[in-house]
Amino acid sequence: MTNGDFATGDTTGWTLSDPVGGLLVYDQGLAFNAQNRGVGSSISQTITVEPGLPYVLTYTAWENGSGLGDHLLMAEVLNSTGLHAIVDWRLLGNGQTENVTIPFTPMTPQVVIRFTNAWASATVATDVVIDNIVVRHP
Ligand SMILES: [Ca+2]
Numbered sequence: 430m431t432n433g434d435f436a437t438g439d440t441t442g443w444t445l446s447d448p449v450g451g452l453l454v455y456d457q458g459l460a461f462n463a464q465n466r467g468v469g470s471s472i473s474q475t476i477t478v479e480p481g482l483p484y485v486l487t488y489t490a491w492e493n494g495s496g497l498g499d500h501l502l503m504a505e506v507l508n509s510t511g512l513h514a515i516v517d518w519r520l521l522g523n524g525q526t527e528n529v530t531i532p533f534t535p536m537t538p539q540v541v542i543r544f545t546n547a548w549a550s551a552t553v554a555t556d557v558v559i560d561n562i563v564v565r566h567p
Contacts, residue, residue, distance in 0.1 A: 430474060430542070433488075433562035435459050443472045451552070458560035460493065461546035462500070465553045473543035476564060478535040486533060486542060488562040490519060491526035498523055498555030501548040509537040518547075521557055 431442030435454045443459075445452055451466030452459065461470055478484060490502055500521045506514040515533040542564065546557055 430476060430562055430564055434560060440472065443474050446471045446473070451546075451556075456493070456558065458489075458491075458558040459544075460556040460558045461502075462498075462549060462552040462556045467552050468546045468549050471543055471545035473541050475539055475541050477539055478564075479566070480535050480537055482566060483532060483534050484564055484566050486515075486531040486562070486564050487529065488544075488559050489526065489528050490521055490557060490559045492521050492523050492555060493558050494555040496551055496554030498549055498551035498557075500546055500550075500555075500557035502557060502559070503545045503547045504529070504531060505541075505543045505545070506531075506533045506535065507541040507543065508535060509539050509541075512536065514540060523555070 439454050447470045449466045451462045451470045453463035502519045504517045508514055514535050517531045
């Protein structure tokens with residue numbers, strides 16, 4: 430992955446879909462719902478893989494902010510045929526941090542890794558942040 434740790438301080442390397450304007454890099458991570466914006470934004474990146482071999486997508490996610498909120502994150506790996514290699518849903522509770530590991534097997538030489546904040550119980554002073562996105566071949 431390119432800039433999977435957001436060490437550049439911005440979204441270099443990622444494609445953004447941000448209809449609500451809630452994506453923002455801070456604290457070395459990518460925040461959804463930033464600036465009290467709503468849900469529905471996503472980031473994605475296309476990577477090259479070997480079809481048929483096992484891979485693992487890992488990332489860290491946490492809820493951040495003084496407000497109370499639960500956030501639902503969707504992580505997808507999409508083959509270039511449009512078929513999913515995996516869809517993973519994580520509900521991050523208020524104050525919760527999770528290190529997520531998602532095994533998948535790609536079917537095509539390129540796949541899209543996409544993260545979407547699909548739902549939140551609140552978005553004022555509560556964000557969901559992701560960081561350290563890595564794809565490896567165990
Ligand atoms: Ca980082």
